[in-house]
Amino acid sequence: MKRGSRCVQASLLALGFVALSDGFSMASKLPTSRRTFEPFAALRAGTEGGGKRKQITIKELQEKMLKSPSKYSAMGTEPSRKKKATRRTRRRVESPKQQYLYASQRSAKQQAVAPAKKDIGKEEGENENENETVFTVDTRNPLLQAKEFGMVPATQHCDPLVDGLKPRLVGQIRISEEAGSGSFAYLVEKPAGWSILGSQASKSKKTTAKGTVTDTEESMPAVQEQRRRKTKTQVKLVDEDGNIDILEYSEEDILALLTPEELEEMKEDLGTDFQAPARSKRLAADLIMPPKDDDPDSSVRSHIKDEHRDLDEETLSNLRRIEGRKQRASEIATFAEAARPSVITWLKDVKAGEGVPIRGGNFWTAIAGACEVDDSGLVLLCPKANTERIFVEYAEYVTVVGNGGHLVPRSKENRNAASSSNDVIKFEIVSKVRKGRGDDAIQTVRVLIPDKTSTCSSIVELCQKQFQDGIRGDPAGNPFDRRARRRLIHCESMSVSSLVFDETCEVETDMFPDDIAVLADRRNHLEYTTGSFLGRASLQQNEMTNAYREVNGAADGFPGWTVDRYDKWLLVQHDPKEPRGPLPSIHDGNTLGIYYIESSPDRSSMGASTNARARLLEGKPAPEFFPIVENGVKYVVNLDRDLSTGIFLDQRPQRAWLSRNCCVDTQVLNCFAHTGAFSVAAASTGASTVSIDLSKKWLDRLSTHLEANDIEFDERHDAIYGDCFDWLSRLAKRGEKYDIVILDPPSSSVGGRKKKRWSIKNDMDELVALAANLVKKGGLLWTTTNSASTHPIKFARLCQKGLDDAGIENAKLERIQPMPADFQTIGPQPVTNLVWRIP
Template sequence: MDEEGIDQSTVENLKRIKARLVKNKDDAASFSSYQRPSIVSWLKKKREDEGNPIRGGKFWTALAGATDVDDSGLVLICPKKNVANLFIDYAEYVAVVGNGNFLAFKSKKDAKPLPNDAFQVDMISRVRKGREGDVSQTVRFVISEHLSTCSNVINHAQAQFEDGIRGDPAANPFDRRAPRRLIHCNSMSVSSLLFDETAEAETAEIPDDIAILSDRLNNHKFQEGSFLGRQSLRDNPLTNSYREVNGAADGFPGWTVDRYSDWLFVQHDEKEPRGPLPSIHDGYTAGVYLLPSNQDRAAMGSKDKIRPLLIEGREAPEIVPILENGITYHVSLDRDLSTGIFLDQRPHRAWLSRYCNEDTHVLNCFAHCGAFTIAAAKAGASTVSLDLNKKWLDRIEPQLEANGIDFDERHDCIYGDCFEWLEKLSKRGEKYDVVILDPPSSSVGKKKKRWSVGRDMAELVQMAAPLVKKGGIMITSTNNASLSSLKFTTSCQTGLERAGVQSKLERIQPMSVDFPSIGSQPVKNLVWRVN
């Protein structure tokens, strides 16, 4: 490659990257292995840790309740030899119905459906105001005198309400409106047929992802320093930054509140009334910054030079260290338009940090301040961060150091246009285990004078695909709310096909509980496996 016109710092970076390529001659991608445990294996491990080991998992079975790994609440686990001696008096489930009228197809493997008279159905709440047709209904299902699981609720709910369970991946995996299917086993009563004994159990609380919808009518305010549906985040010692209020989806159009440790960052569309704020006297909040906002996070304030202003409490330091899943990131609340991290990608960063290891090599395009880079590096991965704005890249090294990671030959930053550099890196024969493409919705570059994710994503993917190792992954993301999930997926797939790369869509990452949506979720996260 002709290196004329490239600054000396970039030349040195390229030499280090090339050295890593020569050192790691293995063409196969390297990742940490991770497999979610079954409920029985989880119970076995839990009992062993408590000093009360039980016989191996093959002797046990999950009979009723939240038997699917993504469901929540009570689960009845029983030795297989005793199954015939149990009687289920009742099991109570709470579910959120409202999935954009997407229905899950009945599987051929489904057991015989329960009779309708086994179900008692009661409405808990119905949220309709401002939801533009995406009505949400929280419903209680009580199933008496039958073995039942969360899965039994699906078909009955769909038949009665003509709508699916929110977040059900079997209904529409491209348009998941919650991180999981929102079903919770709330209580259960089980009797023994051998002894005159009955056991009853009830969960103390409904999970946040259901409470954020079901409790709204009666509890639409901050309590103990946290807004509706954020209790688990507030009480999480490993995370102190998340979204407290998410605009219209939380009932307050044009009003979003993000928590960054002890400070709040408010974005307000002045065409709408102000929404709620926690008190700075609640013990959780030191100060509040306000930014009159454009809802496009990439363009916010770019023309009118608006900056955040402190409106209450004390000023934040120039750099605020925050915690997310045990990893330290840096944000600034009054220096720039962007704080330095996009909180809606928290689950995606958690997945990446669990997936990488010391042999994983990551290329982070449109890296911004390097949040994906930090997550991967914390797991031991080597990284290359690429962005057109050197100011953002300069914030990566201090964040690595804050996590005890040296900014050495394993980590590099390249300042430049992604379209130019993808071509250069490909000509150099670079290969990565992970290539991340999270571009802005629109921008102005050098090689591509005008960029639009709706128009140009296929071309971007086509250029990046040759850089992915065999067995490696490409992460494609967009925050373009007007671009449908299916169209974005199709664009990415088109780019991979044009590159002559065989791939499969392996993972779709929904947004987390603190980013509820009305209709389709605005941020789309896809993980592609390159074969």
């Protein structure tokens, strides 16, 4: 940079950086509403002149000052404006966030959080271990526990159950003579996971210089810092001729003028309150290693090669991966803006395709049927202005009652719904399943509500009162023990009439959705029928997924008998102490061969050293390695080489989330990666990944997965063989950060360099503490356990302790992800998936 230019730059910085350094220290003490642009208060300058006004940028001002350095006089500051004092003079300083609780609530909370001399998850007869974390948890009030972890049960919605499944327009009725959008009401069959107006979260997302953040991130200090820097401030500059220039700038504009050395010096002066902008970091990196041919990794390769000419190629490759991750690093987590699909948007597109355009958005309202995100079946959409012109003659719902006794607490709305019930409402038992289910008996119920408007939500209290049990999967009953991915309610049929025209529309859905059919379809006496078995019809017809569980043991009525489908081949696991279950014919067109293994391995022992191997029972043998498809992503599996096929089918929803919500700027750390299936799901969207596993044999399969999806195993992906505890510490020392860190450890094992014995109960908090500091601000920490003896609340407490040990405050339990419908269970689910948002 030329000397004159540097002098002008110094003049610009002199105008603002005294205030900048003071402002950073002050900004953290100010409330959010006052952190607009205090660091540059000293630049709010000028006098009231009568000359011409012109809006300029910092670059233009710099050019002007280069031409005429003395033309601009020193700028003063405007007098501070004092806010009018409020009448309130007293403050509650001892407990500023105090919330009133009734005595019963205080008692329950004290019991819930009080430590005791009992180990988490300890079974009767186990020896005491002084290294275990001690807590006792009151699981009788799960909603209070959810609040303790910062979780909101009302936000626990399922994703669309089957990729590619869309609504259907099944009927319409005329309700107005006016032409256009308000003339008809529509009956639509809505899949679960679709909302009426679309994802409110996606609409409220804000775009920053470092990516997209949601409302839940708005209160984070780092995001507030981002928004404050992004805010534009206008300064009035008056030259000696009286001409006025309006300078518009942000902190980012000023900080971008600094050299890396000056940024580092300012950071030392201001401490942790100061964070260099990502744009300045990229500029500094470009000065050191300028990009070549628009390839961001070519500069990394060239730099590493020049600096380390004597190293072998494998070491150079590792250095390139490390340097590449540093180049792509950012401070705020970045995800794709995956909007929830909207029924109104879909309907608008359908009518436009028919040549009858209608309005969208808030012009419509859902007045009956499946109005909520989790509900499925018929929904009545009507223009808001014409809701009084339509009458619901009846609506019929199908629901699965049996939620382990977890009931939704009575709200004012529920009490009103209950008081309005009468003898006209009819209940019909479609199926009842008790055999072998212990305390988890379920019954599928059809509820008919005539001559009134009703929704899926309105029957919850009715069924609870009638059957003394909750709706299966309802998070409002117990978010920690959700036995389905959504509350299982389906609007099966509806009849509506126009109060203006002599028209009636009566429709009925063709079949139950899979997650209800898997529990309700007992009319075939549990015998296999060609096509699918007990609620797998949609999975069989889904071209984007051809690997799932056909029969899930006792939950499907066949103890000790599980059948997994891998494209055209079936893998049967059979406990020889139990009778054999059903198998499809290899001549039905869907199956080429059946592999069989006499064992009862649980998920934690998959891949263990054993002589048990699957053998071909009948049909054609499968290739040694062949691809299957899940949510449009390919994975390579093997059926008879090892006990594990290479992928855990029960984690399909989590991989689907990664393939929808990651983007090219997302960085994923996958610990205990096995063959790296999570990494492949993220990489399918362009995300960069690091996969760690103790077994080189299994992790070597990662490159095969990537190759099947035409993804190059380059600097954006890394496979590390070794102990996760050891490597988490190493990555932390390097200062690496990730948008998502996934922890899916075994329940117990012995491994690593020190051959240390590992268990969830003894070591999960330590593992979380090591991993949490590797998560970027606003990022996610995934924690998973398949330990049957560890209650989800106890597991959450272990994770919370680890977060506390890592010094992370205000981390929130954002989501509890149940298992897919084809893995329905008896009692609580065997796998717990908790997703934490790191502030």
